[in-house]
Amino acid sequence: MSESGIPFELTIERLRDLYASGALMPEAVIAEIMERVQADVDMNIWITPPAMDNIQPYLDRLKGMDPESYPLWGIPFAVKDNIDVAQIPTTAACPAFAYTPQEHATVVQRMIDAGAIPLGKTNLDQFATGLVGVRSPYGETHNALRPELISGGSSSGSAVAVARGHAAFAFGTDTAGSGRVPAALNNLVGYKPSLGAWPIKGVVPACASLDCVNVFAHSLSDALVVDELARGVDETDPWSRSIEGKASKLPHKVLLPSVKPQFYGPYAAEYEEAWDAAVEKITKLEVAVEYIDYDVFFRVAALLYDGPWVAERWASLEPFVTANPGMTYETTEQILRSGASEKQSAASVFKAMHQLQQYKLDTKKLLEQAVMVMPTCGGTWTREQVGADPIRTNSDMGRYTNHCNLLDLCAVAIPAGFADEKLPFGLTLFALAEEEALIAGAAELFLTGEFVQAAPEQAMVSVAVCGLHMRGFPLEKQMLEHSAHFVREASTAAKYQMVRLPTVPAKPGLIKKGRGGHSIQLEVWEMPKAAFGAFTALIPSPLGIGKVELEDGTEIPGFICEGYAEHTAEDITASGGWRYITI
Structure with missing residues (x-):
């Protein structure tokens, strides 16, 4: 709790309780957030930081709204700067790319409709290409707990904004793990719904066929509140689809890799110990455990950047990159241009699609009524180490994340203790798109040690x-x-x-x-x-x-x-x- 009486960890539940009791008003929360943002300015969290000129209309609007009727009344949230907020520039961390949208992205509008206050736009790996959080001309976003370490990307600023008490929740995007890696490195929950469950209208595409919006929060319950409000078809979004949210339930079994995951970076040994402790805890939960061959997921992950899907990124951004030489971050442009390689032929696209279809079938059989658990990251790096070896270190960060969207899985990254002092360790739980309730139930069981059975489904x-x-x-x-x-x-x-x-x-x-x-x-x-x-x-x-x-x-x-x-x-x-x- 700060001297102002405002909790350092801002959560939906806690703020609603304080508002309902009359102990706090949104204006005081915004004032405190502005002070925190200024104190953390050297951490490079924001591209467009909170400003009263932008926020005041949302505060004024609250005066005519019944707090009991709006589930996010007065709740401040942050938005990754590849997601549109009306009248605020969207840069995708590239100043020359910037444009000012006239309307909100669908998910942002749905939060505002529920009473929430958009604060500003957060830093990211340029064009959402990266898992490290250092590929931005707006500066390297520092880790929330240990500034010498990477924050994780590409949704770096969104995660750190929540972890540093600048917002109650934040939107990121997740194509290859960008909504999960920063959650693990900053001790947060990162919830990534199934493809299309939340509309992506108003999001700068990375790989449009794989892109998801995700949420960072301090608790699973807060993430699920946002999920309920964000979920649902947008008939103007060609990627949107109807995937109904259901009450949490336990899986029939939890799947763990039969071969211990490999760990990397300067804290590899500490991460391995944290994984062993997490596995021991899982085996003591009241859910059956089965050990599986993880090799198929590595093969799928290789398709994302070694296969033709990198050409989808190039297809989206090639006109801008070629028309604006020298305006793109060097490492980012190197990755994007790899999509123009001669090996990315039309034949290679169909060959990879056919391979992936078989992998999807294998995965569907394997994960039916099950949740797979892996470390979100197998380690971390200092920002200096990533700067010295940007491609390999970034690749390592995606070892256990890159398969997810290609296989149309849902996922939730959850905290699982600390590997070392101020060094969070996290797990990710994966399930089939039709079974999102399972990751919520399994996460609840792991985090709390108990699962409250929902009432039987009613007609x-x-x-x-x-x-x-x-x-x-x-x-x-x-x-x-x-x-x-x-x-x-x-x-x-x-x-x-x-x-x-x-x-x-x-x-x-x-x-x-x-x-x-x-x-x-x-x-x-x-x-x-x-x-x-x-x-x-x-x-x-x-x-x-x-x-x-x-x-x-x-x-x-x-x-x-x-x-x-x-x-x-x-x-x-x-x-x-x-x-x-x-x-």
Whole structure:
């Protein structure tokens, strides 16, 4: 706790408790953060640091919001500078590349909709190419605990911002391990969802087919809060897909490598001892342990940089790099240009894709109902050592991470004690994309020594929500009170009119037309059938529940409005949805 009474470790749970008790206000938290950022300025954490001109509109907005209705009300978060925040330059750690977006990345917008405060943009390995945190013209980001060591990359600034008390959580990106390695090196949780589970619209691509946004936090519970809010399809994002979040559960078994992982760097012996201690702890948990051959994962990892996927990075950035000679960080450009090698032919792409498909099948059989555990990193390096040997050291940092997104796995990096003084050690838990609940359950068991069994799954009903019950709006709490959970964003068929009803507060009404009409943006939630009747009883006329036709032709229960209401209500169909009217 600082002298101001503000905890050094900022967490969602703790800040919400302090706000609810009246012991703290967001303005005081922001003021304290600004002091911490200034004190750590030599650590090169931020590219666009927190500034009151940027933050004040978000503080002002909180005054008209009910804290109980917004799960992230007043929670400060940091954003890696390859993820768009409206009106703040996105540089990807390359000043010549910078542009100023006019809208937020989807995941940033979803946090703001839930009441969170974006603070600024954090440092990274340029163009998210690197796992070490030293490849930036904005300076080498220092490790949060031992400044002579690397911070990990590419999401270096985001991880260190959380670890140094500058933010309650932070967004990074993860293509080859960038959302996990910095978590391990700075004693944090790094949660990486399955590909597409969180939209990547508004993210500067590294390898768009493999890119994920991830979250850094001090606790698994905070990471899962962010996951619930970030998750869901964005119909304007071609990489987005519907992967439903489910309650944590334990895997049938935990998989460990049959051959001890290799360790590297100046603390290799200490890391090996920490791994042995972690394995001993795992074997004492109430989950079956099975030892497996890890070789297939090494073969997959080799495809990422030795195979044609490096050409995908070059395809995204070649126009900029060739048009701006000398503007790219030397080591970064060397890696990017390797994607233009003659060996990266069309034939090599298909050969690698076919190999990968077989590896995916093998992995699916191996990991069904299981969680695989590996060290997040097999060691670490000083910043000086990385500078002397930038390619090999970076390659070592990805030994146990590079396979993940190629195989479409989800992952969570968790703290697992200390290998030496102020030298964190971390594990990563991997599972299949359809089984994200398993990494959450296994991580909870490892971190706390116990797992609280969720209630048995209930029969659920889908509900189309188009107004004040959507995420971030005042009546979202009614959805949560009835045990509903958000599934995805969607749109109606082009057959609807939306009106603003003359009520206090104003509400939208969705009316299906016999002819004409437009597509209206909405959200799909799921609610237990047992709670659905009590929920519908709360809905005042002229609103009600009926069948809503979605854009894909399916029909689900949802909010509708009786036709007579259009005669006394304002037609707002052209807006495309209630969210665009009120925010």
